[in-house]
Amino acid sequence: MSGGPTHLVEQLKGGLDAPICLTWELTYACNLECVHCLSSSGRRDPRELTTDEAKAVLDELHDLQVFYINIGGGEPMIRRDFFELLEYSIDRGIGVKFSTNGAFIDAEKARRLAAMDYLDIQISLDGTDALTNDAVRGDGSYATAIRAMEHLRDAGFGEFKISVVVTRHNVDQLDEFKALADSYGAQLRITRLRPSGRGADSWHELHPTNAQQRQIYEWLLEHGHDVLTGDSFFHLNAIGVETGSGPLPGLNMCGAGRVVCLIDPIGDVYACPFVIHDQFKAGSVRSGGGFTRVWKQSDLFTELREPQSAGACASCGAYDACQGGCMAAKFFVGIPLDGPDPECVGGHGEAAMLAASVEQRPRPMMDHSKPPRPAQQPERVPVSIGRR
Amino acid sequence: MLDTCLELDPQVALRPEPFGALAYHYGNRKLIFLKHPDVVSVVRRLDGTATLADTLRACDIDERRWPSFERALQSLTESAMLRVGAVR
Numbered sequence: 001m002s003g004g005p006t007h008l009v010e011q012l013k014g015g016l017d018a019p020i021c022l023t024w025e026l027t028y029a030c031n032l033e034c035v036h037c038l039s040s041s042g043r044r045d046p047r048e049l050t051t052d053e054a055k056a057v058l059d060e061l062h063d064l065q066v067f068y069i070n071i072g073g074g075e076p077m078i079r080r081d082f083f084e085l086l087e088y089s090i091d092r093g094i095g096v097k098f099s100t101n102g103a104f105i106d107a108e109k110a111r112r113l114a115a116m117d118y119l120d121i122q123i124s125l126d127g128t129d130a131l132t133n134d135a136v137r138g139d140g141s142y143a144t145a146i147r148a149m150e151h152l153r154d155a156g157f158g159e160f161k162i163s164v165v166v167t168r169h170n171v172d173q174l175d176e177f178k179a180l181a182d183s184y185g186a187q188l189r190i191t192r193l194r195p196s197g198r199g200a201d202s203w204h205e206l207h208p209t210n211a212q213q214r215q216i217y218e219w220l221l222e223h224g225h226d227v228l229t230g231d232s233f234f235h236l237n238a239i240g241v242e243t244g245s246g247p248l249p250g251l252n253m254c255g256a257g258r259v260v261c262l263i264d265p266i267g268d269v270y271a272c273p274f275v276i277h278d279q280f281k282a283g284s285v286r287s288g289g290g291f292t293r294v295w296k297q298s299d300l301f302t303e304l305r306e307p308q309s310a311g312a313c314a315s316c317g318a319y320d321a322c323q324g325g326c327m328a329a330k331f332f333v334g335i336p337l338d339g340p341d342p343e344c345v346g347g348h349g350e351a352a353m354l355a356a357s358v359e360q361r362p363r364p365m366m367d368h369s370k371p372p373r374p375a376q377q378p379e380r381v382p383v384s385i386g387r388r
Numbered sequence: 389m390l391d392t393c394l395e396l397d398p399q400v401a402l403r404p405e406p407f408g409a410l411a412y413h414y415g416n417r418k419l420i421f422l423k424h425p426d427v428v429s430v431v432r433r434l435d436g437t438a439t440l441a442d443t444l445r446a447c448d449i450d451e452r453r454w455p456s457f458e459r460a461l462q463s464l465t466e467s468a469m470l471r472v473g474a475v476r
Contacts, residue, residue, distance in 0.1 A: 007423070008407065008421055008423055016406075017405055018403070093414075120417070
Protein backbone atom coordinates (compact mmCIF):
# COMPACT_ATOMS: atom_id res chain seq x y z
CA MET A 1 0.00 0.00 0.00
CA SER A 2 1.36 3.43 0.73
CA GLY A 3 5.05 3.52 1.45
CA GLY A 4 7.64 1.01 0.36
CA PRO A 5 9.76 -1.28 2.47
CA THR A 6 12.10 1.56 3.52
CA HIS A 7 9.18 3.36 5.03
CA LEU A 8 8.27 0.22 6.96
CA VAL A 9 11.82 -0.27 8.21
CA GLU A 10 11.84 3.31 9.49
CA GLN A 11 8.67 2.61 11.41
CA LEU A 12 9.95 -0.66 12.81
CA LYS A 13 13.05 1.13 14.06
CA GLY A 14 10.75 3.19 16.23
CA GLY A 15 9.66 -0.03 17.94
CA LEU A 16 6.48 -2.06 17.99
CA ASP A 17 3.82 -2.29 20.71
CA ALA A 18 5.06 -5.83 21.38
CA PRO A 19 7.94 -7.87 19.99
CA ILE A 20 7.51 -9.86 16.79
CA CYS A 21 10.38 -12.11 17.54
CA LEU A 22 10.86 -12.94 21.18
CA THR A 23 13.47 -15.45 22.22
CA TRP A 24 13.14 -17.08 25.60
CA GLU A 25 16.02 -19.14 26.88
CA LEU A 26 14.21 -21.42 29.32
CA THR A 27 17.27 -22.76 31.10
CA TYR A 28 21.02 -22.40 31.22
CA ALA A 29 21.27 -26.14 31.79
CA CYS A 30 22.60 -28.11 28.85
CA ASN A 31 23.89 -31.57 28.13
CA LEU A 32 26.28 -30.05 25.58
CA GLU A 33 28.87 -27.30 25.78
CA CYS A 34 29.09 -25.91 22.26
CA VAL A 35 32.10 -23.67 21.80
CA HIS A 36 29.95 -20.88 20.28
CA CYS A 37 27.05 -21.04 22.77
CA LEU A 38 25.48 -17.57 22.86
CA SER A 39 24.38 -18.01 26.46
CA SER A 40 27.49 -19.81 27.79
CA SER A 41 25.17 -22.56 28.96
CA GLY A 42 25.98 -25.68 30.89
CA ARG A 43 24.76 -25.48 34.48
CA ARG A 44 21.25 -24.68 35.58
CA ASP A 45 20.92 -21.32 37.33
CA PRO A 46 19.25 -21.83 40.73
CA ARG A 47 17.35 -18.57 40.20
CA GLU A 48 15.57 -20.00 37.14
CA LEU A 49 11.95 -18.88 36.70
CA THR A 50 9.49 -21.27 38.32
CA THR A 51 6.69 -22.89 36.36
CA ASP A 52 4.19 -20.38 37.77
CA GLU A 53 6.44 -17.42 36.95
CA ALA A 54 6.91 -18.72 33.42
CA LYS A 55 3.17 -19.11 33.00
CA ALA A 56 2.63 -15.56 34.22
CA VAL A 57 5.01 -14.36 31.51
CA LEU A 58 3.05 -16.37 28.93
CA ASP A 59 -0.15 -14.70 30.18
CA GLU A 60 1.45 -11.33 29.54
CA LEU A 61 2.62 -12.35 26.07
CA HIS A 62 -0.91 -13.48 25.35
CA ASP A 63 -2.28 -10.09 26.38
CA LEU A 64 0.36 -8.36 24.23
CA GLN A 65 -0.74 -10.53 21.28
CA VAL A 66 2.71 -11.99 20.74
CA PHE A 67 1.98 -14.52 17.99
CA TYR A 68 4.82 -16.91 18.67
CA ILE A 69 7.97 -17.29 20.75
CA ASN A 70 11.33 -18.86 20.08
CA ILE A 71 12.32 -21.08 22.95
CA GLY A 72 15.90 -22.06 23.51
CA GLY A 73 18.46 -22.45 26.24
CA GLY A 74 20.61 -24.23 27.22
CA GLU A 75 18.68 -27.29 26.25
CA PRO A 76 15.04 -26.36 26.92
CA MET A 77 13.84 -29.97 27.02
CA ILE A 78 15.88 -30.47 30.19
CA ARG A 79 13.27 -28.50 32.14
CA ARG A 80 10.89 -30.92 33.79
CA ASP A 81 7.96 -28.61 33.02
CA PHE A 82 8.96 -28.27 29.36
CA PHE A 83 5.86 -29.93 27.93
CA GLU A 84 3.64 -28.21 30.49
CA LEU A 85 4.91 -24.78 29.40
CA LEU A 86 4.73 -25.76 25.73
CA GLU A 87 1.10 -26.78 26.07
CA TYR A 88 0.26 -23.74 28.17
CA SER A 89 1.75 -21.41 25.57
CA ILE A 90 -0.01 -23.00 22.64
CA ASP A 91 -3.30 -23.08 24.53
CA ARG A 92 -2.90 -19.33 25.07
CA GLY A 93 -2.56 -18.82 21.31
CA ILE A 94 1.20 -18.31 21.39
CA GLY A 95 2.88 -20.55 18.84
CA VAL A 96 6.20 -22.05 19.82
CA LYS A 97 9.36 -22.66 17.90
CA PHE A 98 11.98 -24.32 20.02
CA SER A 99 15.64 -25.05 19.45
CA THR A 100 17.08 -28.29 20.69
CA ASN A 101 20.12 -30.46 20.26
CA GLY A 102 17.74 -33.41 20.04
CA ALA A 103 19.12 -35.42 22.93
CA PHE A 104 15.72 -35.72 24.59
CA ILE A 105 13.66 -36.49 21.49
CA ASP A 106 13.01 -40.21 21.53
CA ALA A 107 10.30 -42.01 19.57
CA GLU A 108 7.65 -41.37 22.22
CA LYS A 109 8.46 -37.65 22.62
CA ALA A 110 8.55 -37.26 18.85
CA ARG A 111 5.01 -38.63 18.62
CA ARG A 112 3.88 -36.32 21.41
CA LEU A 113 5.43 -33.32 19.62
CA ALA A 114 3.96 -34.38 16.29
CA ALA A 115 0.48 -34.32 17.79
CA MET A 116 0.76 -30.63 18.74
CA ASP A 117 -0.34 -27.74 16.54
CA TYR A 118 1.45 -24.42 16.19
CA LEU A 119 4.74 -25.98 17.10
CA ASP A 120 8.01 -25.76 15.17
CA ILE A 121 11.21 -27.52 16.11
CA GLN A 122 14.74 -26.56 15.21
CA ILE A 123 17.41 -29.17 15.50
CA SER A 124 20.83 -27.58 15.80
CA LEU A 125 23.48 -29.05 13.54
CA ASP A 126 26.76 -27.40 12.59
CA GLY A 127 28.22 -29.90 10.17
CA THR A 128 26.97 -32.45 7.65
CA ASP A 129 29.40 -34.96 9.10
CA ALA A 130 30.30 -35.86 12.67
CA LEU A 131 33.84 -34.53 12.36
CA THR A 132 32.78 -31.00 11.39
CA ASN A 133 29.78 -30.88 13.73
CA ASP A 134 31.29 -32.46 16.81
CA ALA A 135 34.33 -30.17 16.72
CA VAL A 136 31.95 -27.33 17.62
CA ARG A 137 29.07 -29.06 19.41
CA GLY A 138 30.86 -31.90 21.19
CA ASP A 139 31.46 -35.60 20.78
CA GLY A 140 28.42 -37.61 19.76
CA SER A 141 26.26 -34.54 19.10
CA TYR A 142 26.01 -35.26 15.36
CA ALA A 143 24.66 -38.76 15.95
CA THR A 144 22.26 -37.38 18.57
CA ALA A 145 20.86 -34.77 16.20
CA ILE A 146 20.44 -37.27 13.35
CA ARG A 147 18.63 -39.69 15.66
CA ALA A 148 16.22 -36.93 16.74
CA MET A 149 15.59 -36.04 13.09
CA GLU A 150 14.81 -39.67 12.32
CA HIS A 151 12.37 -39.83 15.23
CA LEU A 152 10.61 -36.66 14.07
CA ARG A 153 10.39 -37.96 10.53
CA ASP A 154 9.12 -41.37 11.66
CA ALA A 155 6.55 -39.71 13.92
CA GLY A 156 5.24 -37.68 10.97
CA PHE A 157 6.07 -34.36 12.60
CA GLY A 158 6.22 -32.72 9.18
CA GLU A 159 8.52 -29.89 8.28
CA PHE A 160 10.90 -29.36 11.19
CA LYS A 161 13.93 -27.09 10.80
CA ILE A 162 17.61 -27.88 10.74
CA SER A 163 19.40 -24.89 12.23
CA VAL A 164 22.99 -24.22 11.25
CA VAL A 165 25.41 -21.61 12.53
CA VAL A 166 27.65 -20.84 9.57
CA THR A 167 31.35 -21.10 10.37
CA ARG A 168 34.61 -21.12 8.51
CA HIS A 169 34.51 -24.92 8.58
CA ASN A 170 30.97 -25.64 7.39
CA VAL A 171 30.46 -22.85 4.87
CA ASP A 172 31.39 -25.22 2.04
CA GLN A 173 28.65 -27.60 3.19
CA LEU A 174 25.69 -25.30 2.52
CA ASP A 175 24.54 -27.36 -0.48
CA GLU A 176 24.93 -30.54 1.55
CA PHE A 177 22.93 -29.06 4.43
CA LYS A 178 20.17 -28.19 1.98
CA ALA A 179 20.18 -31.71 0.56
CA LEU A 180 20.14 -33.17 4.07
CA ALA A 181 17.17 -31.01 5.04
CA ASP A 182 15.36 -31.94 1.84
CA SER A 183 15.93 -35.63 2.50
CA TYR A 184 14.09 -35.33 5.83
CA GLY A 185 11.35 -33.10 4.44
CA ALA A 186 12.83 -30.43 6.70
CA GLN A 187 13.54 -26.77 6.15
CA LEU A 188 17.04 -25.38 6.39
CA ARG A 189 17.81 -22.40 8.60
CA ILE A 190 21.24 -20.82 8.57
CA THR A 191 22.32 -18.06 10.93
CA ARG A 192 25.30 -15.92 11.57
CA LEU A 193 27.98 -16.81 14.11
CA ARG A 194 28.23 -14.13 16.80
CA PRO A 195 31.10 -13.43 19.21
CA SER A 196 28.68 -13.75 22.13
CA GLY A 197 28.73 -16.04 25.15
CA ARG A 198 31.42 -18.68 24.68
CA GLY A 199 31.57 -17.41 21.11
CA ALA A 200 33.51 -14.43 22.43
CA ASP A 201 36.49 -16.74 22.56
CA SER A 202 35.85 -19.06 19.62
CA TRP A 203 34.57 -16.49 17.13
CA HIS A 204 37.99 -15.27 16.10
CA GLU A 205 38.91 -18.77 14.90
CA LEU A 206 35.50 -19.82 13.63
CA HIS A 207 33.95 -16.89 11.83
CA PRO A 208 33.83 -17.02 8.02
CA THR A 209 36.63 -15.25 6.19
CA ASN A 210 35.93 -12.24 4.00
CA ALA A 211 35.92 -14.44 0.88
CA GLN A 212 33.51 -16.82 2.62
CA GLN A 213 31.18 -13.90 3.49
CA ARG A 214 30.81 -13.36 -0.23
CA GLN A 215 30.23 -17.06 -0.73
CA ILE A 216 27.37 -16.93 1.83
CA TYR A 217 25.87 -13.91 0.11
CA GLU A 218 25.98 -15.60 -3.31
CA TRP A 219 24.48 -18.75 -1.87
CA LEU A 220 21.67 -16.81 -0.22
CA LEU A 221 20.95 -14.90 -3.42
CA GLU A 222 20.30 -18.25 -5.05
CA HIS A 223 18.59 -20.07 -2.16
CA GLY A 224 17.45 -17.30 0.17
CA HIS A 225 13.79 -17.80 -0.60
CA ASP A 226 13.87 -21.48 0.41
CA VAL A 227 15.90 -21.16 3.58
CA LEU A 228 15.33 -19.30 6.83
CA THR A 229 18.03 -16.94 8.10
CA GLY A 230 16.42 -15.04 10.96
CA ASP A 231 17.36 -12.12 8.70
CA SER A 232 20.76 -12.38 10.35
CA PHE A 233 22.97 -11.74 7.34
CA PHE A 234 21.90 -8.19 6.57
CA HIS A 235 25.49 -6.97 7.00
CA LEU A 236 26.21 -8.76 3.70
CA ASN A 237 23.84 -6.48 1.82
CA ALA A 238 26.73 -4.09 1.26
CA ILE A 239 27.91 -6.58 -1.39
CA GLY A 240 24.68 -6.01 -3.28
CA VAL A 241 25.51 -2.31 -3.55
CA GLU A 242 28.84 -3.13 -5.23
CA THR A 243 27.49 -5.77 -7.56
CA GLY A 244 24.04 -4.34 -8.17
CA SER A 245 22.47 -7.64 -7.13
CA GLY A 246 20.46 -5.97 -4.39
CA PRO A 247 19.56 -6.92 -0.84
CA LEU A 248 18.92 -10.42 0.49
CA PRO A 249 15.33 -11.36 1.30
CA GLY A 250 14.14 -10.32 4.76
CA LEU A 251 14.13 -7.34 7.05
CA ASN A 252 17.29 -5.33 6.63
CA MET A 253 17.79 -3.89 10.09
CA CYS A 254 18.88 -4.62 13.63
CA GLY A 255 15.73 -5.43 15.53
CA ALA A 256 17.26 -5.34 19.02
CA GLY A 257 14.83 -3.81 21.50
CA ARG A 258 12.62 -2.67 18.62
CA VAL A 259 11.03 -5.83 17.25
CA VAL A 260 13.21 -8.41 18.99
CA CYS A 261 14.23 -9.18 22.56
CA LEU A 262 15.42 -11.96 24.81
CA ILE A 263 14.13 -13.25 28.12
CA ASP A 264 16.83 -15.26 29.88
CA PRO A 265 16.21 -18.21 32.22
CA ILE A 266 16.13 -16.02 35.34
CA GLY A 267 13.72 -13.55 33.77
CA ASP A 268 16.15 -10.82 32.78
CA VAL A 269 15.20 -9.07 29.54
CA TYR A 270 17.94 -8.24 27.05
CA ALA A 271 17.80 -6.37 23.75
CA CYS A 272 18.49 -9.50 21.71
CA PRO A 273 19.72 -13.09 22.13
CA PHE A 274 23.28 -12.05 21.29
CA VAL A 275 23.87 -9.47 24.01
CA ILE A 276 23.59 -11.16 27.39
CA HIS A 277 25.49 -8.35 29.11
CA ASP A 278 24.50 -5.73 31.70
CA GLN A 279 24.86 -2.95 29.15
CA PHE A 280 21.97 -4.44 27.16
CA LYS A 281 19.80 -5.56 30.05
CA ALA A 282 16.52 -3.67 30.00
CA GLY A 283 14.99 -5.09 33.19
CA SER A 284 13.40 -8.20 34.60
CA VAL A 285 10.04 -9.89 34.17
CA ARG A 286 10.13 -10.28 37.97
CA SER A 287 10.01 -6.53 38.58
CA GLY A 288 6.76 -4.56 38.96
CA GLY A 289 4.91 -4.24 35.68
CA GLY A 290 6.56 -7.42 34.42
CA PHE A 291 7.71 -7.94 30.86
CA THR A 292 5.18 -5.46 29.49
CA ARG A 293 6.65 -2.58 31.42
CA VAL A 294 10.18 -3.51 30.37
CA TRP A 295 9.18 -3.70 26.70
CA LYS A 296 7.20 -0.48 26.71
CA GLN A 297 9.07 1.73 29.15
CA SER A 298 12.61 0.61 29.85
CA ASP A 299 15.26 3.28 29.33
CA LEU A 300 17.38 0.94 27.20
CA PHE A 301 14.63 0.03 24.75
CA THR A 302 13.48 3.64 24.54
CA GLU A 303 17.03 4.62 23.64
CA LEU A 304 17.41 1.84 21.04
CA ARG A 305 14.22 3.07 19.36
CA GLU A 306 15.62 6.51 18.82
CA PRO A 307 17.39 7.28 15.53
CA GLN A 308 20.89 5.79 15.65
CA SER A 309 23.99 7.53 14.40
CA ALA A 310 25.82 6.04 11.42
CA GLY A 311 29.05 7.14 13.11
CA ALA A 312 32.18 5.94 11.38
CA CYS A 313 30.07 4.45 8.57
CA ALA A 314 28.28 7.69 7.68
CA SER A 315 30.49 8.37 4.66
CA CYS A 316 30.23 4.81 3.30
CA GLY A 317 27.94 4.39 0.31
CA ALA A 318 26.79 0.99 1.56
CA TYR A 319 25.45 2.15 4.94
CA ASP A 320 21.81 2.19 3.85
CA ALA A 321 22.20 -1.42 2.72
CA CYS A 322 24.06 -2.90 5.69
CA GLN A 323 22.95 -0.47 8.43
CA GLY A 324 26.34 -0.78 10.06
CA GLY A 325 25.70 -4.44 10.80
CA CYS A 326 25.17 -6.22 14.09
CA MET A 327 25.36 -4.34 17.40
CA ALA A 328 26.27 -7.47 19.36
CA ALA A 329 29.06 -8.46 16.97
CA LYS A 330 30.65 -5.04 17.32
CA PHE A 331 30.23 -4.93 21.08
CA PHE A 332 31.98 -8.18 21.91
CA VAL A 333 34.97 -7.53 19.67
CA GLY A 334 35.45 -4.08 21.19
CA ILE A 335 34.29 -1.98 18.22
CA PRO A 336 32.22 1.12 19.16
CA LEU A 337 28.50 0.63 18.47
CA ASP A 338 28.57 3.30 15.76
CA GLY A 339 31.60 1.69 14.15
CA PRO A 340 31.63 -0.93 11.37
CA ASP A 341 30.59 -4.54 11.78
CA PRO A 342 33.62 -6.78 12.43
CA GLU A 343 32.65 -8.71 9.29
CA CYS A 344 32.10 -5.56 7.21
CA VAL A 345 32.47 -6.78 3.64
CA GLY A 346 34.28 -3.56 2.79
CA GLY A 347 37.04 -4.63 5.18
CA HIS A 348 36.51 -1.75 7.63
CA GLY A 349 35.77 -4.16 10.47
CA GLU A 350 39.23 -5.64 10.56
CA ALA A 351 40.81 -2.22 10.85
CA ALA A 352 38.36 -1.29 13.62
CA MET A 353 39.14 -4.50 15.50
CA LEU A 354 42.86 -3.78 15.26
CA ALA A 355 42.21 -0.32 16.65
CA ALA A 356 40.25 -1.75 19.59
CA SER A 357 42.22 -2.94 22.54
CA VAL A 358 41.89 -6.65 23.14
CA GLU A 359 42.09 -6.10 26.90
CA GLN A 360 39.13 -3.75 26.78
CA ARG A 361 36.83 -6.14 24.96
CA PRO A 362 33.70 -6.53 27.09
CA ARG A 363 33.42 -10.02 28.53
CA PRO A 364 30.11 -11.88 28.48
CA MET A 365 28.68 -11.47 31.98
CA MET A 366 26.72 -14.63 32.56
CA ASP A 367 28.82 -17.75 32.42
CA HIS A 368 27.06 -21.01 33.20
CA SER A 369 29.76 -23.18 31.69
CA LYS A 370 30.45 -26.33 33.60
CA PRO A 371 33.61 -26.21 35.64
CA PRO A 372 36.50 -27.56 33.62
CA ARG A 373 37.04 -31.22 34.23
CA PRO A 374 40.37 -32.01 35.78
CA ALA A 375 42.76 -33.01 33.05
CA GLN A 376 43.03 -36.75 32.74
CA GLN A 377 46.07 -37.81 34.63
CA PRO A 378 47.94 -40.81 33.35
CA GLU A 379 46.77 -43.63 35.53
CA ARG A 380 49.04 -43.99 38.51
CA VAL A 381 49.80 -47.37 39.80
CA PRO A 382 50.55 -47.28 43.45
CA VAL A 383 53.96 -48.65 43.78
CA SER A 384 55.71 -49.03 46.95
CA ILE A 385 59.32 -49.35 46.78
CA GLY A 386 60.90 -50.39 49.84
CA ARG A 387 62.90 -52.89 51.41
CA ARG A 388 61.39 -55.52 53.38
CA MET B 389 -11.86 -8.85 -7.21
CA LEU B 390 -14.40 -6.12 -6.45
CA ASP B 391 -17.27 -8.60 -6.78
CA THR B 392 -15.65 -11.14 -4.48
CA CYS B 393 -16.86 -11.75 -0.94
CA LEU B 394 -13.75 -12.04 1.18
CA GLU B 395 -13.11 -12.86 4.80
CA LEU B 396 -10.15 -13.16 7.12
CA ASP B 397 -8.90 -16.73 7.36
CA PRO B 398 -9.91 -18.03 10.82
CA GLN B 399 -6.24 -18.92 11.50
CA VAL B 400 -5.19 -15.29 11.10
CA ALA B 401 -4.77 -12.86 13.99
CA LEU B 402 -4.46 -9.10 13.62
CA ARG B 403 -2.44 -7.03 16.06
CA PRO B 404 -2.78 -3.24 15.95
CA GLU B 405 0.48 -1.33 15.52
CA PRO B 406 1.27 2.38 15.04
CA PHE B 407 1.70 1.89 11.27
CA GLY B 408 -1.44 -0.23 10.81
CA ALA B 409 -1.40 -3.83 11.92
CA LEU B 410 0.47 -7.08 11.87
CA ALA B 411 -1.31 -10.09 10.45
CA TYR B 412 -0.08 -13.53 11.47
CA HIS B 413 -1.26 -16.80 9.98
CA TYR B 414 -0.93 -19.56 12.57
CA GLY B 415 -1.17 -22.21 9.87
CA ASN B 416 1.48 -21.16 7.37
CA ARG B 417 3.41 -18.99 9.90
CA LYS B 418 3.38 -16.02 7.55
CA LEU B 419 3.68 -12.59 9.10
CA ILE B 420 2.47 -9.68 7.02
CA PHE B 421 2.56 -5.96 7.66
CA LEU B 422 -0.62 -4.08 6.90
CA LYS B 423 0.96 -0.76 6.30
CA HIS B 424 -2.02 1.52 6.27
CA PRO B 425 -4.77 1.97 8.86
CA ASP B 426 -7.39 2.11 6.07
CA VAL B 427 -6.38 -1.36 4.86
CA VAL B 428 -6.74 -2.58 8.43
CA SER B 429 -10.25 -1.08 8.66
CA VAL B 430 -11.26 -2.73 5.41
CA VAL B 431 -9.78 -6.11 6.38
CA ARG B 432 -11.49 -6.00 9.77
CA ARG B 433 -14.81 -5.30 8.12
CA LEU B 434 -14.64 -8.24 5.67
CA ASP B 435 -17.07 -10.88 6.82
CA GLY B 436 -17.38 -13.08 3.77
CA THR B 437 -20.86 -11.90 2.88
CA ALA B 438 -20.52 -8.45 1.34
CA THR B 439 -18.50 -7.90 -1.83
CA LEU B 440 -15.21 -6.05 -1.64
CA ALA B 441 -16.84 -3.09 -3.38
CA ASP B 442 -19.56 -2.99 -0.71
CA THR B 443 -16.95 -3.11 2.02
CA LEU B 444 -14.84 -0.33 0.47
CA ARG B 445 -17.98 1.78 0.22
CA ALA B 446 -18.93 0.98 3.81
CA CYS B 447 -15.47 2.09 4.92
CA ASP B 448 -15.81 5.39 2.98
CA ILE B 449 -12.82 4.64 0.75
CA ASP B 450 -12.65 7.06 -2.15
CA GLU B 451 -13.23 5.20 -5.42
CA ARG B 452 -10.01 6.60 -6.88
CA ARG B 453 -8.12 4.54 -4.28
CA TRP B 454 -9.96 1.30 -5.01
CA PRO B 455 -7.37 -0.13 -7.42
CA SER B 456 -4.63 0.03 -4.79
CA PHE B 457 -6.93 -1.65 -2.27
CA GLU B 458 -7.74 -4.32 -4.82
CA ARG B 459 -4.02 -5.01 -5.25
CA ALA B 460 -3.39 -5.11 -1.51
CA LEU B 461 -6.27 -7.49 -0.86
CA GLN B 462 -5.33 -9.63 -3.84
CA SER B 463 -1.88 -10.05 -2.34
CA LEU B 464 -3.36 -10.91 1.07
CA THR B 465 -5.54 -13.52 -0.61
CA GLU B 466 -2.53 -15.04 -2.37
CA SER B 467 -0.74 -15.44 0.95
CA ALA B 468 -3.87 -17.12 2.38
CA MET B 469 -4.52 -14.35 4.92
CA LEU B 470 -7.90 -13.78 3.26
CA ARG B 471 -10.16 -16.34 1.69
CA VAL B 472 -13.21 -16.20 -0.45
CA GLY B 473 -16.24 -16.20 1.83
CA ALA B 474 -18.55 -19.13 2.22
CA VAL B 475 -21.98 -18.62 0.67
CA ARG B 476 -24.50 -18.25 3.47
